[in-house]
Amino acid sequence: MEIDKTIKGPGAGRQGKVVIRLDCDVPGGGFDRRFVINAGTTAGTYRQPVVSGVPAGTRCAVTEISTGENKEVRLARVTINPTTLTVRAGVTSRISITDKYDRHGKTGKDHKGGKGGKRAASLPGTGTALQTGRMAAGSLTLVLTGCLTVAAARPTRRRHERL
Structure with missing residues (x-):
């Protein structure tokens, strides 16, 4: 055999x-x-x-x-x-x-994957696809949340009027 x-x-x-x-x-x-x-x-x-x-x-x-x-x-x-x-x-x-x-x-003979023959970006040496859109949206959400938290935590100054 x-x-x-x-x-x-x-x-x-x-x-x-x-x-x-x-x-x-x-x-x-x-x-x-x-x-x-x-x-x-x-x-x-x-x-x-x-x-x-x-x-x-x-x-x-x-x-x-x-x-x-x-x-x-x-x-x-x-x-x-x-x-x-x-x-x-x-x-x-x-x-x-x-x-x-x-x-x-x-994939395939042209070595391009995804729609329309475009290949997704990947992390070098890992083959893991980058999720750039999701990463950008997540980062923006974190920054905005942080800004709102800081703004809400600031003490407000009130002017006391004397009568």
Whole structure:
């Protein structure tokens, strides 16, 4: 059995560690494996070590238990084909896993998100969208509240008239 891992997309090379799990229904888990794709692995296809000697008729499933998403990239799409297979005698089965990574705040081929192709501003290195309109409104509200509080707390001077 062979597993080919493909990394692609505008965020490729910025992802964290990816861990692939192969679980076979053989008692004792003798053919279960974990394959690690190191953080920062660039775009391309990477063949994992061949798993041989698996008895015919064994059913195996493949999953990603760590996807590599981090503060710089998100996993836009993962394709595992097939996700499960039954081992056949004399045949080397191939499983293909493809991860497409986008940088945070960017989507699609033009790397622009939002309405009308405009991309929302984000905090560098976090991908968190700035809420500039909300921040400005909140700041203005705080300033006005403070001014009103100060004005209300000021003692008023009254002129006392003598009769």
